[in-house]
Amino acid sequence: MKRNILFGAGGVSFVLPAALVLQLLALSGAALAAPRINVDDRPLDREARGISFAPIVKKVAPSVVNIYSTKMVRVRPFMHPLFDDSFFRRFFGGDEESQPSRPQLRKAQGLGSGVIVSEDGYILTNNHVVEGADKVEVALAGGKKEYTAKVVGTDPQTDVAVLKVEATGLPAITLTDSDKLEVGDVVLAIGNPFGVGQAVTKGIVSGIGRGGFGVVDYEDFIQTDAAINPGNSGGALVDADGRLVGVNTFIMSRTGRSEGVGFAIPVNLARSVMDRLIKDGKIVRGYLGVGIQQVTPDLAKEFKLADESGALVGEVRSNTPAEDAGIKEGDVVIEFNARR
Numbered sequence: 001m002k003r004n005i006l007f008g009a010g011g012v013s014f015v016l017p018a019a020l021v022l023q024l025l026a027l028s029g030a031a032l033a034a035p036r037i038n039v040d041d042r043p044l045d046r047e048a049r050g051i052s053f054a055p056i057v058k059k060v061a062p063s064v065v066n067i068y069s070t071k072m073v074r075v076r077p078f079m080h081p082l083f084d085d086s087f088f089r090r091f092f093g094g095d096e097e098s099q100p101s102r103p104q105l106r107k108a109q110g111l112g113s114g115v116i117v118s119e120d121g122y123i124l125t126n127n128h129v130v131e132g133a134d135k136v137e138v139a140l141a142g143g144k145k146e147y148t149a150k151v152v153g154t155d156p157q158t159d160v161a162v163l164k165v166e167a168t169g170l171p172a173i174t175l176t177d178s179d180k181l182e183v184g185d186v187v188l189a190i191g192n193p194f195g196v197g198q199a200v201t202k203g204i205v206s207g208i209g210r211g212g213f214g215v216v217d218y219e220d221f222i223q224t225d226a227a228i229n230p231g232n233s234g235g236a237l238v239d240a241d242g243r244l245v246g247v248n249t250f251i252m253s254r255t256g257r258s259e260g261v262g263f264a265i266p267v268n269l270a271r272s273v274m275d276r277l278i279k280d281g282k283i284v285r286g287y288l289g290v291g292i293q294q295v296t297p298d299l300a301k302e303f304k305l306a307d308e309s310g311a312l313v314g315e316v317r318s319n320t321p322a323e324d325a326g327i328k329e330g331d332v333v334i335e336f337n338a339r340r
Helices: 018-025 054-063 086-092 267-280 297-302 321-325
Strands: 004-007 064-075 104-116 122-126 135-139 146-155 160-164 186-191 199-210 221-224 236-239 244-251 262-266 290-294 311-316 332-336
Touching: 054 064, 054 186, 054 236, 064 122, 104 186, 104 244, 122 244, 122 267, 146 267, 160 267, 186 221, 186 244, 199 262, 221 244, 244 267, 262 267, 311 321
Parallel strands: 004 332
Antiparallel strands: 064 104, 064 135, 104 122, 122 160, 135 146, 146 160, 186 199, 186 236, 199 221, 221 262, 236 244, 244 262, 290 311, 311 332
């Protein structure tokens, strides 16, 4: 069925059912005080020119921290297969309990980066940097001071995590509106690659709204050619004014090293997740019950669309809010809450 669907604007084709609205609004959990964050959403001055980014780096580098995670894992020491034979073990002595083949606890350590977003100690990073950690430590730039951090909450579906350290007067970064980013904008990636210490790389925004990688459930990545390497995860992606536009998260590479295709979580998404984790301790999401896909040039031509914007509804699951609202396979969503 070839139809356009408008949500939340004049000429609405469908109305979300009350049950779905309640699901979207349903939040629970112990509330924490919201952090005081700095936001500057003015348009970037794209006419400005400079020969050095040193002033910007000096301003934002103190806001980027190193994160060290520690967890205990069970490992089975390597042994020759003959040691699995009970006769062989008896021949060389020892009993079942004393055999080194039994799983043993080992300490595994991880390295990543994070961004201070409030003076009272809230820090944004990636979920995969702290996932499963028994202990998380945060070191300020230059190793001047270290803190034991509390994991306020994590959201594996967006790879966002929020930490809290007990401190005041920390150098909080300024956030901006990542929806105003444009392809070609200069960006800097700041983190701790390979544990060598804080490092800065420069590139441009190579693409926006990237997804379909299967890395997380909700993908809306900023693509950049600024070098991102192991240890950069959770670090800052800032614009030419030194404002946080994204949280570096992963790369596409044949070698495991930077090949100029890196991705960051837009700060608007990261901030939304952070606010809900701080307030409620968890993320509660609404459920529509549709499967969508990108509108390709061929699909746009077949459906007689003006361009390739929007999302094609490829599947509507049974007994879902989407079905109740009358959404059909083949519908194209071109606007949501007055946003295209």
